[in-house]
Amino acid sequence: MELKEKLVSSFLAFENKGGLDLDSSIHGIRTKAIQNFEQAGFPTKKDEEWKYTSLRNLLKQDFSVFPSKEDKGVGFKDIKKYLINDIESFTLVFVDGVFSSFLSDTTHEELDICVMSSALSRPKYKMIIDNYFNTIASESNSLSELNTAFTTEGAYINVPKNTVVSKPIQILSFTTGKESELLIQPRNLVIVGENSHVQIIERHQNLSSNPSLTNSVTEIFVQKRAIVDFYKIQNDSEKASLIDNTFVSQKQNSIASVHTYSFGGKLTRNNLEFYHEGEHITSHLNGISILNDKQHVDNHTLVNHKFPNCESHELYRGIFSDKSTGVFNGKVIVQKEAQKTNAFQQNNNIILDDGAAINAKPQLEIFADDVKCSHGCTIGQLDESALFYMQSRGIPKKEAKALLLFAFGNDVVEKIKIPQLKSRITKLIAKNLGVELGFDL
Amino acid sequence: MLKVNNLHANIDEKEILKGVNLEIKPGEVHAIMGPNGSGKSTLSSVIAGKEEYEVTEGSIHLDDEDLDDLAPEERAHRGIFLSFQYPVEIPGVTVTNFIKTAINESRKAKGLEELPAKDMLKMIREKADLLEIDRKFLSRSLNEGFSGGEKKRNEIFQMAMLEPKLAILDETDSGLDIDALKVVANGVNKLKSEDNAVLVITHYQRLLDYIVPDYVHVLYDGKIVKSGGKELALELEAKGYDWLK
Numbered sequence: 110m111e112l113k114e115k116l117v118s119s120f121l122a123f124e125n126k127g128g129l130d131l132d133s134s135i136h137g138i139r140t141k142a143i144q145n146f147e148q149a150g151f152p153t154k155k156d157e158e159w160k161y162t163s164l165r166n167l168l169k170q171d172f173s174v175f176p177s178k179e180d181k182g183v184g185f186k187d188i189k190k191y192l193i194n195d196i197e198s199f200t201l202v203f204v205d206g207v208f209s210s211f212l213s214d215t216t217h218e219e220l221d222i223c224v225m226s227s228a229l230s231r232p233k234y235k236m237i238i239d240n241y242f243n244t245i246a247s248e249s250n251s252l253s254e255l256n257t258a259f260t261t262e263g264a265y266i267n268v269p270k271n272t273v274v275s276k277p278i279q280i281l282s283f284t285t286g287k288e289s290e291l292l293i294q295p296r297n298l299v300i301v302g303e304n305s306h307v308q309i310i311e312r313h314q315n316l317s318s319n320p321s322l323t324n325s326v327t328e329i330f331v332q333k334r335a336i337v338d339f340y341k342i343q344n345d346s347e348k349a350s351l352i353d354n355t356f357v358s359q360k361q362n363s364i365a366s367v368h369t370y371s372f373g374g375k376l377t378r379n380n381l382e383f384y385h386e387g388e389h390i391t392s393h394l395n396g397i398s399i400l401n402d403k404q405h406v407d408n409h410t411l412v413n414h415k416f417p418n419c420e421s422h423e424l425y426r427g428i429f430s431d432k433s434t435g436v437f438n439g440k441v442i443v444q445k446e447a448q449k450t451n452a453f454q455q456n457n458n459i460i461l462d463d464g465a466a467i468n469a470k471p472q473l474e475i476f477a478d479d480v481k482c483s484h485g486c487t488i489g490q491l492d493e494s495a496l497f498y499m500q501s502r503g504i505p506k507k508e509a510k511a512l513l514l515f516a517f518g519n520d521v522v523e524k525i526k527i528p529q530l531k532s533r534i535t536k537l538i539a540k541n542l543g544v545e546l547g548f549d550l
Numbered sequence: 551m552l553k554v555n556n557l558h559a560n561i562d563e564k565e566i567l568k569g570v571n572l573e574i575k576p577g578e579v580h581a582i583m584g585p586n587g588s589g590k591s592t593l594s595s596v597i598a599g600k601e602e603y604e605v606t607e608g609s610i611h612l613d614d615e616d617l618d619d620l621a622p623e624e625r626a627h628r629g630i631f632l633s634f635q636y637p638v639e640i641p642g643v644t645v646t647n648f649i650k651t652a653i654n655e656s657r658k659a660k661g662l663e664e665l666p667a668k669d670m671l672k673m674i675r676e677k678a679d680l681l682e683i684d685r686k687f688l689s690r691s692l693n694e695g696f697s698g699g700e701k702k703r704n705e706i707f708q709m710a711m712l713e714p715k716l717a718i719l720d721e722t723d724s725g726l727d728i729d730a731l732k733v734v735a736n737g738v739n740k741l742k743s744e745d746n747a748v749l750v751i752t753h754y755q756r757l758l759d760y761i762v763p764d765y766v767h768v769l770y771d772g773k774i775v776k777s778g779g780k781e782l783a784l785e786l787e788a789k790g791y792d793w794l795k
Contacts (some may be wrong), residue, residue, distance in 0.1 A: 492638070493602075494638055495638040495640065497595075497598075497600050497601070497622060498634060498637065498638040499638075499640075499652075500599075500621065500622035500623045500626070501598050501599075501622050501623075501625075501626055501630075501631075501632045501634075502623075502626055502631075502648075502649075502652040502708060502712065503623050503626035503627055503652045503653075503655050503656040503659070503712065504623060504651055504652055504655050505621075505623045505655060506621065506623065508651070508655065509623075512640070512643060512648075512651065513640065515642060515643070516640050516641055516642035516643050516691075517642075518642075519641060519642025519643075520641070520642070523642075
């Protein structure tokens with residue numbers, strides 16, 4: 110049976126045995142979502158937004174849709190290296206889609222850092238769920254709809270107003286390979302109240318060599334004057350694929366940044382969408398992709414400017430070697446009302462080998478007349494004259510290359526506001542480029 | 551120290567150097583002058599080992615070692631330094647980190663331990679002071695947003711740190727006003743000793759007022775057509791290059 114049929118036919122069973130005591134509005138949302146998914150199906154290359162990313166081979170695998178709930182025997186020692194563990198943090202750890210309270214550090218004091226399953230099932234959260242859940246996730250995105258239909262678990266973070274969350278929150282989602290081919294669909298909801306500030310680090314990690322597919326949806330609501338920094342570490346094994354759908358809704362004077370570091374994984378697709386719901390909003394979208402072998406990453410971004418006096422800054426850098434491939438599709442819409450918009454987009458790529466490729470497509474749709482918008486897209490090779498310069502100072506070619514590539518990614522790394530995370534990302538980059546640097550950049 | 555013998559070099563199958571002979575001994579300052587397109591920069595790039603150029607005939611020896619098979623970094627490790635006409639900007643790598651990497655790579659190639667951080671810092675400070683370089687400058691990204699003068703001064707700073715046997719200064723005067731020129735020339739003169747040598751490549755005579763050469767050579771159409779003492783530079787300044795054709 111094809112995966113689509115399997116999912117659709119599992120839906121009823123899922124609704125019946127879900128084990129969650131859900132009110133009818135959630136049932137309604139789910140039912141509608143599965144209908145939308147059934148109608149649209151998985152995207153194919155005929156779909157303009159999926160022209161350069163094919164899910165076909167991936168979907169041929171016989172993914173289990175429901176992981177078993179038995180204890181997978183994952184302990185702290187197994188996950189330690191995937192944590193940024195030299196900082197104090199709240200942690201939410203999921204193993205094969207199931208929350209592990211044993212490995213997590215949650216809170217309900219002053220703010221809620223807990224899980225979607227309780228938010229969806231407990232009456233005290235009903236109003237919040239009704240107001241926020243699935244309100245910005247796009248109905249035209251069939252993968253997001255699929256996630257909605259099967260929503261069970263994920264992170265639920267609700268920061269009340271005037272709260273600076275004292276330490277970063279780490280969300281880690283592991284697959285163990287106990288089910289040989291597993292599909293998991295984490296669902297995160299993040300609400301950041303007025304004047305509040307939160308930093309979140311998210312990571313997906315396959316602990317085995319069995320294939321996994323993660324179809325994740327995150328909705329982030331940023332209220333007036335709030336600040337959110339969201340870091341996504343995508344450095345998964347060669348058998349792991351990820352479809353990340355992240356939707357950000359911002360109110361006036363808020364600042365939201367989403368940083369995406371794609372260093373590994375078989376196939377990674379990021380759908381990142383920003384919606385403005387007020388004036389004087391700032392949005393930052395930063396990304397670095399460093400890929401090798403036959404890895405594929407596809408960054409699809411959207412910033413929808415609907416109000417005047419807002420700005421967006423987008424900077425994506427990519428380094429592609431071997432037969433790796435990349436897609437950058439950055440759409441910026443400036444609606445008629447959104448006068449005095451500043452929207453900047455940069456996408457720079459370096460291709461290191463003949464077999465590597467990048468398809469880059471900046472898309473600006475500007476309907477207002479008093480705006481400053483720019484986009485720049487470059488695809489090139491490593492600068493030979495810079496290499497010669499460094500070699501002439503005694504730096505061997507391999508190290509010179511690495512240093513140049515580091516420098517190329519540096520603008521993006523510089524934007525990381527958590528020093529320990531910055532040093533971790535720097536190390537990951539060094540590892541991916543196959544060099545030891547004698548210093549931290 | 552440096553012996554260039556009947557050197558022919560091509561780029562994209564076009565012959566640029568057509569039989570250059572040059573010998574430089576320790577303690578000497580040589581200048582190569584010549585009109586645009588005569589092959590001056592090609593000569594410096596070929597000595598430094600730039601891969602785009604193909605040596606088709608002749609040889610380059612440093613201290614009796616044939617450089618032909620050596621990569622640019624290996625030539626650097628043996629004591630050749632090329633100061634670039636257009637130093638490359640490397641955002642994200644500070645002057646200090648760059649020079650640390652360069653020095654330690656060079657030490658590694660010679661089988662030495664990395665220089666301890668404390669000694670490195672001391673050396674960096676000494677050389678910066680010698681060249682009157684503001685220490686703040688050292689934590690800036692390499693050449694990024696540097697003025698022409700700062701770029702050239704940074705080149706001389708790296709030269710001071712790497713202590714080469716042979717320093718080749720390729721059009722170091724281009725883009726410099728007279729004050730910046732003096733500072734750079736002064737730096738080179740301070741680093742000059744009986745054991746090292748300098749090859750100045752320049753279009754104009756004015757740099758040679760400050761870095762005084764022992765020998766001046768005129769490169770024309772890929773060959774050295776005339777050699778002489780420092781007075782030759784003045785003659786060229788007065789008469790141009792046409793009389794040598």
